[in-house]
Amino acid sequence: MFFVPADLPGERDCFKKLKAEKMSVNILICGIGGQGTVLAAKLLDQAALLCGLTVHSAETIGMAQRGGSVVSHVRIGENCWSPLITLGQADMIISFEMTEAVRNIQYLKRGGTIVVNKKVTLSSVCTGKENSADENSLLEFLNKNCGSVCVVDSEKICCELGTSKVVNTILLGAAASRGINGISIEKIKEALRTTVKPALVDINIKALEKGFGGKI
16 A cells, blocks of 8 residues: 655655556545545546546446445556456545445455545435444444544534535545545645536535545
8 A cells, every 4th residue: 555645745756656666556435326426536536647647447336326336446556457446455445424335345455544424324225215324333343344444524514614515525635634645635626626617616625625634
């Protein structure tokens, strides 16, 4: 795993090292249809490209339109030949919901990191209705099976910002605070400016910054 603190001034040297050693990083983004997982992956893709890094990505969407699981694979590095992450090879999982983090934990490598939204909702496709699960037991399971768990209270941040449509950028901010191959929060801001509608740029940048400093 090749995580580097995202705010270090020597991030360009990290990019050169990544290329020279042909290392890679695998990030799995998971959630439920309509939560913005695909956009989060696109922003991460664009930020990596802005850093001059090679990136491959793919989505497994399934029944997303009906509230089913959505998983995006993002692979950064020159030695990534397939866009799909194999089991046990993800350096980081960014999960929009706790049960989806547990469902996809088999992708995480030993000692890997999970950035997870403090939200528990079972997929309506799996249950026939929205249900609550035990947050404490899910978090206990994640802590026992992950190298590091970063829990983000996106609902609180969304309330502060006055919108519920920025969970994806909040979680990306939290992931950036853990360091993703030296991809700084500034590169993700650049990606936002070129990817989302101009009217939505400012609120998403605020959400990104809140996520960067708002993990619990």
